[in-house]
Amino acid sequence: MNVMAPFEGIGASVKRKEDLRFLSGRGQYTDDINRPGQLHAYILRSPHAHARITALDVAAAKAMPGVRAVYTSADMAAVGGIPCGWQIHNKDGTPMAEPKHPVLAEGKVRHVGDPVAVVVADTRPQARDAAEAIAVEYDVLPSATTMAHAQAPGAPAVHDDVPSNLCYDWHIGEKGAVDAAFAQATHRVVFETTNNRLVPNAMEPRAAIGDYDTTSGEHTLYTTSQNPHVIRLLMGAFVLNIPESRLRVVAPDVGGGFGSKIYHYAEEAIVTWAAHKLGRPVKWTADRTESFMSDAHGRDHVTRAELALDAEGTFLALRVHTQANMGAYLSTFAPCVPTYLYATLLAGVYKTPAIYAEVKAVFTNTVPVDAYRGAGRPEATYLLERLVDVAARQCGFDKLELRRRNFIATDAFPYQTPVALEYDSGDYFSTLSQALETADWHGFEARRAEAKARGRLRGIGISTYLEACGIAPSAVVGSLGARAGLYEVGTIRVHPTGSVTVLTGAHSHGQGHETTFAQLVSDKLGVPVNMVDIVHGDTAKVPFGMGTYGSRSLAVGGSAMDKAMDKIIAKGRRIAAHLMEASVEDIEFDRGTFRVAGTDKTKALAEISLAAYVPHNYPHDELEPGLEETAFYDPKNFTYPGGCHIAEVEIEPETGKVHMVNFTAVDDVGRVINPMIVEGQVQGGVAQGIGQALLEACVYDEGGQLLSASMMDYTMPRADDLAPVSVATHVTLCTHNPLGVKGCGEVGAIGSPPAVMNAVVDALRDFGVNHVEMPATPPKIWSIIHGKNGA
Amino acid sequence: MYDFAYHKPSSVADAVKLLAADPDAKAVSGGHTLIPALKHRLNKPTSLVDLSGIAEMKGIRREGNAIVIGALTKHEAVATSAEVKAAIPVLAFVAKHIGDTQVRNRGTLGGSVANNDPAADYPAAVLGLGATVHTSKRKVAADEFFLGMFTTALEADEILTAISFPIPEKAGYAKMRNPASRYVMAGAFVSKGPMGVRVAINGAGPCVFRQAAMEAALSANWSADAVAAIMQDADGLNSDIHGSAEYRAHLVTVMAKRAVLAAG
Ligand SMILES: Cc1cc2nc3c(=O)[nH]c(=O)nc-3n(C[C@H](O)[C@H](O)[C@H](O)COP(=O)(O)OP(=O)(O)OC[C@H]3O[C@@H](n4cnc5c(N)ncnc54)[C@H](O)[C@@H]3O)c2cc1C
Secondary structure (H helix, E strand, O other): OOOOOOOOOOOOOOOOOOHHHHHOOOOOEHHHOOOOOOEEEEEEEOOOOOEEEEEEEOHHHHOOOOEEEEEOHHHHOOOOOOOOOEOOEOOOOOEOOOOOOOOOOOOEEOOOOOEEEEEEEOOHHHHHHHHHOOEEEEEEOOOOOOHHHHHOOOOOOOOOOOOOOEEEEEEEEOHHHHHHHHHHOOEEEEEEEEEOOEOOOOOOOOEEEEEEEOOOOEEEEEEOOOOHHHHHHHHHHHHHOOOHHHEEEEOOEOOOOOOOOOOOOHHHHHHHHHHHHHOOOEEEEOOHHHHHHHOOEEOOEEEEEEEEEOOOOOEEEEEEEEEEEEEOOOOOOHHHOOOOOOHHHOOOOEOOOEEEEEEEEEEOOOOOEOOOOOOOHHHHHHHHHHHHHHHHHHHOOOHHHHHHHHEOOOOOOOEEOOOOOEEOOOOHHHHHHHHHHHOOHHHHHHHHHHHHHOOOEEEEEEEEEEOOEOOOOHHHHHHOOEOOOOOEEEEEEEOOOOOEEEEEOOOOOOOOHHHHHHHHHHHHHOOOHHHEEEEOOEOOOOOOOOOOOOOOHHHHHHHHHHHHHHHHHHHHHHHHHHHOOOOHHHEEEEOOEEEEOOOOOEEEHHHHHHHHHOOOOOOOOOOOOOOEEEEEEOOOOOEOOEEEEEEEEEEOOOOOOEEEEEEEEEEEOEOOOOHHHHHHHHHHHHHHHHHHHHHOOOOEOOOOOEOOOOOOOOOOOOHHHOOOEEEEEOOOOOOOOOOOEOOOOOHHHHHHHHHHHHHHHHHOHHHOOOOOOOOOOHHHHHHHHHHHHOO | OOOOEEEOOOOHHHHHHHHHHOOOEEEEOOOOOHHHHHHOOOOOOOEEEEHHHOHHHOOEEEEOOEEEEEOOOEHHHHHHOHHHHHHOHHHHHHHHOOOOHHHHOOOEHHHHHHHOOOOOOHHHHHHHHOOEEEEOOOEEEHHHHEEEOOEEOOOOOOOEEEEEEEOOOEEEEEEEEOOOOOOEEEEEEEEEEOOEEEEEEEOOOOOOEEOHHHHHHHHHOOOHHHHHOOOOOOOOOOOEOOEOHHHHHHHHHHHHHHHHHHHO
């Protein structure tokens, strides 16, 4: 009898293999790791937004119980500054301002939370006690926390060598063509908005352990990273001057990243350096407040956009001026977020023929800002999708018709936008119509009337979005200023008896790679998912890979695995040909079985692998033993997921509270490997998007104090803040990677905020409201309603 | 957290002795307010006197026309008590809506009321019902108990042992939560009964307070409309990143209306 194994390949909702470990508390996170003889570091941070350090006396701290060392920047003179991984050039061709980012403050602190000194002691409380005994005298300087303030005449300079606080002044697109189109336009629509600053708040705070082996001279860093190889490269080469062969970076289980764990942080260098100095392991773990003050924040744009339309509503041109807050220092990828991950997305799903965008990046006395789930694309999408709604209302067009009129036609791919990108595939009409139907868009007015009878204001909002991910072609990003390649690597190791270990440079910190990647192997090689192990996150095990961000793991990392499996199959066919005495051309392979074409002669993959490792009967003249292949895959283009999100909200007029009542997502993420994981990723992203739209605000006061520095004041979305999220997909395949996949990690956070805000504005349509800034908090909504009532 | 000594007395008398002997000692009940403060190093007691082993501070019982609840009673116990639900259902409702499941299974009535956080729930019920606070020394009327932000009539070596809640004819509670902390942004507890008509406002100001104009209006006409017309003065109310004093003042009226509707 032939029992069919359940199908676990591409398209199956296989339950996540990793969840048993996570849900039963058996994950191994950085803070779970304890090395023999481990010491503990506590970092003394600046309480001021901007100050000169006039005196720093650590003598009393050094004498405290259990203290092994106290370090300041004076002790770390040989340590380099934290490098930036992307260089943007100004309009005039000169490079951006790139002031030094010291590991510990050198004479000056530039934001609340800036590291000043580090205490290493036997226990963490001892280190913290001693940090309180460090005597620091500050000469507090005026600070600039908003970009408007930082650019005002006479503003304090965050860096003495950048008196203008301007990091760069960059542009893209054809200014002349845009100006000419505006001159011809029937309608000109102006829209100004702020994209609110967010704190990522991964569930697991950052942590790092430095370890030094005095016998081998090898350094090991355990860290909460999305990309251990990138950390090894940046920290080894630029900060601590350790050759790659002597530096191992391990990123074990990581409890969420959302971008904030891409970057190389000072604490990683501090523990690695201190472990070497002291000859003992040194651990640092952030508490939540520290995370608020030291993890890179997200978003924080101020933008003015203008759209030119003809009489029928065809978009003629788009002009955008954006200021992007960099914070006090350039975090690893900060400069590329408001430029190549933002302005290049300004065509969206529309065939706007002329686009010009200027972006100024500004230093302020705040925590550095870098990529956060979506990175630039949520900002672009929010701008465009609000702007289209504003234009529809101002010019009297139906918001759906206006979108459809300007959509890129389904047969127009590949489609070259005026802002550098070439889209390979998409079908915006279908995702729109599917979402309209699921959300019962046309039945909305009846629901609005019913809500009104209950005293609620109901609104519906739509967003038809596109994003660029699967980053990225190395040569392209290199020409745009990236100081890294963005290929990915995968090794397929078929063991003698046929189980498989995959080594991947991608890193899973919640995305479910251990399942999705195993499904790729199961689908192609016919090995059951539970016989496929995914190894990632350790530079000592995995070849040099680039990690996980920008929804790249499947599109780039999965493609590398696919190429490596092609090599396995090619070699396997030759072994099979030898064993079955046939010619290689006659060997077919399908899901684990090699067959001589047209015969019933077969060999299973496990028989082939056994022959490869026990090569008694083996074609030694032409083949090496073993069955293990590595492939590096450099993508030919970005991938372009897109789709339609529809939000429905109800507002309580008495309190201004916005209730999410419904959310519909129809996304084109390319080929779907595991529908359940895609649904989870989209739901999580939508939750973050709703958080940005309704709840989350990182607030500094004028003196530069972070007012929203804990969960007591920073509103993370909770289950009851959300609505039922209906997730569906409508697939067009990516045309340039072997799997046809696009990526699903960020679409939820990218598409949803404008859908929610369009719904909020729609709910307030009787109040003459044109725009509401995010987050739409109760007092904000209340004052709009209250102002209108004149009460 | 700084180092401290730890005591676990089994009687109120012993606990008082321990507190009196050390001016920097602190009582701890559920620890859900105090322990986070210690972890943040915002508080540096030399010793903690853990009250949780004191049997005489536990339990819920009916005494005549009042429900008496021991200070150590957890929020969840109040929320699910048949005795409370039968006599003062709104008190069970208040407890059921404090924090989350973990908080309700650790936090205590005594700890909450002794702490007198302006954004806490229970103080509104205590003041709004005209309850009597029993301590290791005396009995204090609610009107004399809440003195200001995080300040009560309790002395350093005085322990809150129980609270006696008179059973009202009707009572209701409504609150708007702070979206981040989920504590109270503005709340109103209204009641009518042996202690007269009372309206206690929490969350909005630095300390729970009685809203005299609303009490007068409700005494004349117990209806939501009666309070709807009364505007709370924004002067002196809390103002922060979650809402201005004006917004909170507005919420006071909205919550009072809802509380009256809930009271029926
Ligand atoms: C995440 C979270 C959310 C919360 N949300 C809410 C909310 O929505 N609404 C709300 O009202 N509360 C909320 N709380 C507070 C919670 O209800 C606390 O448990 C309560 O405020 C204090 O009770 P406790 O028993 O934990 O007190 P403890 O933390 O043990 O003590 C608090 C203070 O009271 C003193 N004290 C304790 N018991 C006595 C006593 N018997 N006599 C004299 N002094 C005493 C202590 O010395 C200390 O100063 C929340 C707490 C947390 C952690």
